[in-house]
Amino acid sequence: MTNSVKHLKEFEENGAGAIVLKSIFEEEIVFEYNKYMTEATKYGYDDENLDYFDYKIKQDNINSYIKLIKDAKQTVNIPVIASVNCISSYEWVYFTKKIEEAGADALELNVFILPSDYEKDSKEIEANYLKIIEEVRKNTRIPLIVKMSSYFTALGNMIHKISKMGIDGLVLFNRFFSPDINIETQKITSAPIYSSPADIRLPLRWIAISSGKVNCSIAASTGVHDGEGLIKMMLAGADAVEIASTIYKNGAKQISKMNEELHSYLDKRDLESVQQIKGLANQLNIKNPAAFERVQFMKYFSDNQDDIV
Numbered sequence: 001m002t003n004s005v006k007h008l009k010e011f012e013e014n015g016a017g018a019i020v021l022k023s024i025f026e027e028e029i030v031f032e033y034n035k036y037m038t039e040a041t042k043y044g045y046d047d048e049n050l051d052y053f054d055y056k057i058k059q060d061n062i063n064s065y066i067k068l069i070k071d072a073k074q075t076v077n078i079p080v081i082a083s084v085n086c087i088s089s090y091e092w093v094y095f096t097k098k099i100e101e102a103g104a105d106a107l108e109l110n111v112f113i114l115p116s117d118y119e120k121d122s123k124e125i126e127a128n129y130l131k132i133i134e135e136v137r138k139n140t141r142i143p144l145i146v147k148m149s150s151y152f153t154a155l156g157n158m159i160h161k162i163s164k165m166g167i168d169g170l171v172l173f174n175r176f177f178s179p180d181i182n183i184e185t186q187k188i189t190s191a192p193i194y195s196s197p198a199d200i201r202l203p204l205r206w207i208a209i210s211s212g213k214v215n216c217s218i219a220a221s222t223g224v225h226d227g228e229g230l231i232k233m234m235l236a237g238a239d240a241v242e243i244a245s246t247i248y249k250n251g252a253k254q255i256s257k258m259n260e261e262l263h264s265y266l267d268k269r270d271l272e273s274v275q276q277i278k279g280l281a282n283q284l285n286i287k288n289p290a291a292f293e294r295v296q297f298m299k300y301f302s303d304n305q306d307d308i309v
């Protein structure tokens with residue numbers, strides 16, 4: 001939806017606070033390069049030619065992304081956040097500089113490495129994440145947001161570590177494409193690409209645990225589909241929510257609907273600002289902080305309901 005500026009004005013008119021553009025994907029560039037490499041090897045191109053292909057592919061990709069940022073900035077007045085997906089720190093310093101020059105208001109780093117390599121332990125994988133973030137932070141002057149996944153052995157520790165790297169915001173959590181299997185054709189298919197409101201629980205728990213303990217902003221992502229989801233995330237301590245699936249399903253008007261639901265929730269309680277509800281139900285503010293760390297379905301839970309304040 002953010003691949004062209006067509007929808008951006010509509011998002012702004014419906015009350016979006018900011019727009020995160022689709023990511024520019026390192027993997028896509030590498031894939032395209034490998035395709036050229038196969039062709040080039042067939043025709044016996046030398047190293048100089050291959051270097052040229054490498055340069056040209058990267059230039060073309062980055063140039064079309066730069067154009068998207070510039071067009072977006074001309075279309076809307078709300079902040080435009082560029083997003084890069086990277087799996088290595090190679091090249092990204094150059095790309096992020098270009099993104100900054102194009103006028104992006106902030107950069108969201110969408111880093112994800114599926115921990116499927118049997119040879120790599122969690123220390124090595126985590127060190128790679130930290131290196132990417134460190135490199136980009138060193139070389140970026142605009143606000144930097146890190147969009148995390150929940151695929152970490154010591155998730156709390158990683159959230160804390162990343163939040164201390166001089167970044168401005170964290171997004172908890174990204175949701176990924178998942179493969180499925182069609183039992184009739186016995187072929188690999190795509191699992192549903194949209195989230196459902198039930199998916200809110202994982203980020204809700206971790207935002208409630210982390211907010212108030214990290215010194216950067218937190219945005220919630222995954223499963224926020226309506227005003228109720230938005231309010232829950234604010235109560236858990238989120239500073240913002242990022243929404244995707246619900247816009248695909250319900251259109252841009254869902255943004256204004258969610259904002260209205262939030263306003264009427266505040267009005268009903270004679271509150272003037274979201275600041276008055278933010279974090280009310282996070283781990284620091286509830287009577288029983290262990291509530292967010294419970295994981296087993298013991299009888300105890302059905303007998304004891306926690307109220308939040």
Ligand SMILES: Cc1cc2nc3c(=O)[nH]c(=O)nc-3n(C[C@H](O)[C@H](O)[C@H](O)COP(=O)(O)O)c2cc1C
Pocket residue numbers: 021022023024083110147173174175193194195196221222223224242243244245246
């Ligand atoms: C069609 C589609 C495209 C997406 N493209 C990107 C992307 O380019 N970069 C990114 O960081 N996340 C991307 N996402 C993930 C969303 O930003 C979001 O993290 C995820 O969908 C969970 O939020 P939701 O429950 O509101 O959909 C995409 C999601 C969908 C459904």
